[in-house]
Amino acid sequence: MGTTTMLVQCNCFDDVDVHANSVIGWQQTYDQLGAGHAHTTLKHLTAERFQIFRETFDKRIVQIGAAPAGRLCLAMPVCSSEPSVFQGKPLTGESVTVLHGGQEFFVQSPGGIDLLCVAVDIASLETFASREFSSADLCQLSRITRLDLEPAMIHRMRKHLERLIDNALVGEALSEAELEEQVLEFMLVLLDSALEWSVGRSANSTVSTYLVKQSQELALANQDEPPSVLDLCKHLNVSRSTLQRSFLSVTGLRPVEYLRALRLNIARRRLRSTETEQLTVARVASDLGFSHLGHFSGAYRTLFGETPSQTPRAR
Structure with a gap:
């Protein structure tokens, strides 16, 4: 992603294209389809090996692009007037969409959208995932595109990520190493829960x-x-x-x-x-x-x- 220091910002835009170009490390195009003056917000916490960002739009838009190379990315809605369509499937509060490094994506939002995303360095994640999962499960995870989880867990994890961003915005961020550890743990917990590793x-x-x-x-x-x-x-x-x-x-x-x-x-x-x-x-x-x-x-x-x-x- 090309960053060497942690960057924390909250920006408001009146142009969806400017917004799209402000999400560090992502190659993407946002097209506005809903009529009227757009109002968007982007909160992001970006470091060398991880990124958390939340973006909101008050107009119907289409997002087209590709996930950053060498990253595993998760996307989950915070709230939306109508479910958006991500990779051809409804993006609801009961699911998390998975994007692998370089994977192309297509998002359609019929109305406003509030989306929370987290991305981590895949090499760092694999180092710990190799001790967590079997070879068969790692192979399955490399192809997975959606995590279906209990709504309560998604809500809890989403609130945790929101707190990390909000604390950083008011100058109360943990160190970059501590934040990276929490993001990696976040990923491992979600992947572990999705595979339902509860037996034996x-x-x-x-x-x-x-x-x-x-x-x-x-x-x-x-x-x-x-x-x-x-x-x-x-x-x-x-x-x-x-x-x-x-x-x-x-x-x-x-x-x-x-x-x-x-x-x-x-x-x-x-x-x-x-x-x-x-x-x-x-x-x-x-x-x-x-x-x-x-x-x-x-x-x-x-x-x-x-x-x-x-x-x-x-x-």
Whole structure:
């Protein structure tokens, strides 16, 4: 896609062609068919290996183009007065359309459209998908063009992507690496759910306990740069779903929740055992790998019922 730094923007247009040319990395043409002055909006978060964007139109349009090379792209409607037609099939709230790198697409919207799209580097996704899926399933995924999922799951995932964009627009974005991890996990969760891999995938208690223990040791050994869930999967050579099930069965929490709580408890102990002049809240957060002080404070308050500054310090 040709980008080397993360770009976050929200733009409004009165010309659908200008709008089409503003979606970074996409070769496409938008034609307006509905009469009247067009009003469109484009919100996008674009990085080197992933992209999330939401586009809205208040007129009937036709979109023709091709997905970026080397990307796997998912498209889902946020809301629409009438279902649009994507690749000849209705685009509804119960389905997600899949576009593979370089694949041509054709979208017709009978009225206004509000569409959310996410694209990831296929090589990065395949690295983790190879531990998640069998060769047969990977072959199936390489040809799939539509994911039919529970509406509740699509709604939940869509809201998550919307929050990532909106937080970035107000200057509260996670780091590019953290965002990429979340987008990759998003893709893996949807693909995993679409394939309905629910039979025969539960790890036994001994293996689950071992994986949790090893993950905890890795996290404690790298407190300043805590490993991501995908890092842990790579180091332990297990799939994301196996690791997640192990944590849920042993701790009752997802890996990211448990390991974050672990670091927050370390932070609390450090605050309680030091004087304010000796160690600041910002320094504690930074030492434990929390890159955003606001996110640290919010998570700390949620877990302990008080902000870090309200925690009693040593005297």
